[in-house]
Amino acid sequence: MATVEIRNVRKSYGPVEAIKGIDIAIQDGEFLVLLGPSGCGKSTLLRMVAGLEGITGGQIAIGGRVVNDLDPKDRDIAMVFQNYALYPHMTVFDNMAYGLKIRGIPKAEIRARVDKAANILELGRFLDRRPSQLSGGQRQRVAMGRAIVREPAAFLFDEPLSNLDAKLRTQMRVEIKRLQDRLGITSLYVTHDQVEAMTLADRILVMNHGVAEQIGTPLEVYQRPASLFVAGFIGSPPMNVLDGRIDDHGEVVLVPGGQRLPLPQPRPTDAGRPIKLGIRPEHLAVAAEGFSIEVELVEALGADTVVYGRLPDSETLLVRMAGIPTVRERDRLTVTPQDGALHLFDAVTGRRVE
Amino acid sequence: MQRRVTFDNRLLPYLLLAPQVTVTLVFFIWPAANAIWQSVHLQDAFGIRSEFVWFENFTHVLSDPNYLDTLKVTVVFSIAVTVLAMGVALLLAVLADSKIKGARAYKTLLIWPYALAPAVAAVLWMFIFNPDIGSFGQALRALGYDWDYRLNGGQALVMVIMAASWKQVSYNFIFFLAGLQAIPRSVMEAASIDGAGPMRRFWTITFPLLSPTTFFLLVVDMVYAFFETFGTIHALTQGGPGKATETLIFRVYQDGVVNNDLGGSSAQSVILMVIVIALTAVQFRFVERKVHYA
Ligand SMILES: Nc1ncnc2c1ncn2[C@@H]1O[C@H](COP(=O)(O)OP(=O)(O)OP(=O)(O)O)[C@@H](O)[C@H]1O
Ligand SMILES: [Mg+2]
Numbered sequence: 319m320a321t322v323e324i325r326n327v328r329k330s331y332g333p334v335e336a337i338k339g340i341d342i343a344i345q346d347g348e349f350l351v352l353l354g355p356s357g358c359g360k361s362t363l364l365r366m367v368a369g370l371e372g373i374t375g376g377q378i379a380i381g382g383r384v385v386n387d388l389d390p391k392d393r394d395i396a397m398v399f400q401n402y403a404l405y406p407h408m409t410v411f412d413n414m415a416y417g418l419k420i421r422g423i424p425k426a427e428i429r430a431r432v433d434k435a436a437n438i439l440e441l442g443r444f445l446d447r448r449p450s451q452l453s454g455g456q457r458q459r460v461a462m463g464r465a466i467v468r469e470p471a472a473f474l475f476d477e478p479l480s481n482l483d484a485k486l487r488t489q490m491r492v493e494i495k496r497l498q499d500r501l502g503i504t505s506l507y508v509t510h511d512q513v514e515a516m517t518l519a520d521r522i523l524v525m526n527h528g529v530a531e532q533i534g535t536p537l538e539v540y541q542r543p544a545s546l547f548v549a550g551f552i553g554s555p556p557m558n559v560l561d562g563r564i565d566d567h568g569e570v571v572l573v574p575g576g577q578r579l580p581l582p583q584p585r586p587t588d589a590g591r592p593i594k595l596g597i598r599p600e601h602l603a604v605a606a607e608g609f610s611i612e613v614e615l616v617e618a619l620g621a622d623t624v625v626y627g628r629l630p631d632s633e634t635l636l637v638r639m640a641g642i643p644t645v646r647e648r649d650r651l652t653v654t655p656q657d658g659a660l661h662l663f664d665a666v667t668g669r670r671v672e
Numbered sequence: 673m674q675r676r677v678t679f680d681n682r683l684l685p686y687l688l689l690a691p692q693v694t695v696t697l698v699f700f701i702w703p704a705a706n707a708i709w710q711s712v713h714l715q716d717a718f719g720i721r722s723e724f725v726w727f728e729n730f731t732h733v734l735s736d737p738n739y740l741d742t743l744k745v746t747v748v749f750s751i752a753v754t755v756l757a758m759g760v761a762l763l764l765a766v767l768a769d770s771k772i773k774g775a776r777a778y779k780t781l782l783i784w785p786y787a788l789a790p791a792v793a794a795v796l797w798m799f800i801f802n803p804d805i806g807s808f809g810q811a812l813r814a815l816g817y818d819w820d821y822r823l824n825g826g827q828a829l830v831m832v833i834m835a836a837s838w839k840q841v842s843y844n845f846i847f848f849l850a851g852l853q854a855i856p857r858s859v860m861e862a863a864s865i866d867g868a869g870p871m872r873r874f875w876t877i878t879f880p881l882l883s884p885t886t887f888f889l890l891v892v893d894m895v896y897a898f899f900e901t902f903g904t905i906h907a908l909t910q911g912g913p914g915k916a917t918e919t920l921i922f923r924v925y926q927d928g929v930v931n932n933d934l935g936g937s938s939a940q941s942v943i944l945m946v947i948v949i950a951l952t953a954v955q956f957r958f959v960e961r962k963v964h965y966a
Binding site: 401 | 856858859861862863864865866867868869872876877880881
């Protein structure tokens with residue numbers, strides 16, 4: 319068990335800068351999720367921690383020891399790969415025991431550790447099989463088993479569940495959560511699935527184009543997104559974003575179509591400032607006055623319903639309502655944001671305005 | 673599930689098979705049958721009449737002490753060529769597969785020798801190793817080493833082994849390189865994270881995963897060493913000095929074509945054929961079991 323510190327780490331591939339200076343200190347036993355769209359540099363950052371990728375600038379320290387120049391084998395980490403990367407010519411037992419044998423651990427202890435891991439992951443029946451004789455979910459468990467028998471300083475996961483079907487993914491997600499609670503090993507977990515991120519993480523690092531857009535607990539990231547990017551990436555369906563302007567008194571936001579939305583507290587210094595206004599679909603409710611929309615599409619998800627509405631100025635507004643649909647297409651509807659549900663972002667930089 | 677291709681025309685499948693079957697019949701079955709027929713006959717000196725002699729040719733060949741010497745040379749030669757050609761090729765392929773500068777040029781250069789005719793390759797080797805005109809030969813003599821493969825049987829054997837291996841390295845290299853590139857990178861990365869250094873990764877991951885390739889090349893190289901090195905030996909040493917570089921295949925030619933002993937030569941071909949078939953069968957039976965087909 320150990321802390322993992324990433325200090326102003328950069329990575330360039332020739333002229334292309336994939337990671338543009340990331341800083342984060344991961345606590346001992348913390349579960350950090352790296353979340354971001356495809357190509358944003360999540361894997362690259364993780365592979366730098368693993369030692370599979372050189373570090374162009376900055377420092378990475380595991381357990382207080384700078385590891386920039388250490389080989390992967392000397393970093394005391396274990397990794398679960400997206401394609402599992404099991405040794406195809408070895409049995410499940412040997413796959414899990416490989417790293418232990420190399421470290422010269424006595425046979426009896428290897429047996430004990432593998433058996434224990436196999437028990438936790440319900441792999442006992444498969445120990446003599448080759449990976450090719452296992453299902454995708456079972457292979458995934460073997461990959462997890464290979465990581466946990468090592469009892470490393472840190473776990474690294476690179477989208478470990480993305481090759482599983484939806485049901486199995488949910489199941490394994492819960493299992494990973496249980497494992498983490500039980501083992502308490504510092505973990506870095508890469509995913510672009512926000513549900514995985516929200517449910518597993520102690521903290522989430524939201525990445526975009528090689529920079530950290532926000533670092534925070536799942537609720538912080540949801541409740542106070544630091545930028546328009548985070549606001550759009552976390553939450554489903556995504557947050558509505560409207561162009562707006564703070565009025566000359568700094569008391570209300572004016573949006574096209576004539577709506578006036580009172581600010582929680584007056585901000586006289588921002589009077590007249592153009593603004594991007596964010597409202598989550600689940601924070602809009604039917605009311606006597608507010609945005610007037612024409613319903614274009616109704617998606618019934620069972621537990622709740624997503625309504626795609628069109629504002630008079632032809633912008634789209636999503637509304638999420640509990641329960642089964644009570645409106646139909648082409649109905650007219652008036653919705654208004656709940657108190658304190660407004661997110662303000664700078665119109666140019668997209669950063670949150672507090 | 674059964675997969676089956678159906679042809680409307682009943683003749684078409686036979687037609688499609690015909691070229692392959694013809695080639696096999698004309699170039700393999702017919703000469704082999706001919707050799708077997710000849711091996712139990714004795715021809716007169718003019719090649720006009722021949723007489724059925726049962727296994728006389730075989731007893732004759734096998735009781736000839738010279739023949740056993742040739743067998744010994746062949747065994748040494750074949751093992752050395754196979755081991756050397758595979759070992760060097762594997763080493764080069766591993767190097768070419770790692771991240772080195774100019775890997776492309778290096779790969780191309782390594783493949784060239786395969787395109788060379790054995791006789792041309794042999795002339796090349798002569799230019800290098802000839803004690804009088806060869807650069808390396810001259811250098812060896814200048815250093816005081818008594819190098820002359822025309823007189824020293826051991827040196828001659830070493831030279832034909834090197835020449836024959838060298839020609840086969842390219843072929844092995846291509847297969848080994850393809851085999852290496854088929855190993856997923858993440859598997860090697862997982863091994864390095866598990867704590868394996870480069871040597872251990874090679875012997876516990878790479879080598880076992882290459883085993884289908886290695887096995888295939890073992891069979892191919894052995895057949896090569898037995899049959900296809902005739903040209904190299906013929907051009908370099910003609911089996912000499914003495915009979916120091918005379919392998920079974922060379923002797924078949926020597927006795928049959930040069931000494932005109934068709935019956936004895938055919939008996940030798942049949943023996944050679946049996947040896948190679950037996951060796952291949954043994955390899956499939958015992959070595960293949962250890963091979964992991966992913
Ligand atoms: N070897 C390489 N050479 C050049 N560019 C690379 C290399 N590896 C990655 N990149 C670039 O670095 C960026 C980050 O890649 P990375 O694999 O970290 O993305 P990711 O966030 O893991 O995406 P995904 O979710 O699709 O796995 C990408 O733009 C990619 O094109
Ligand atoms: Mg990735």
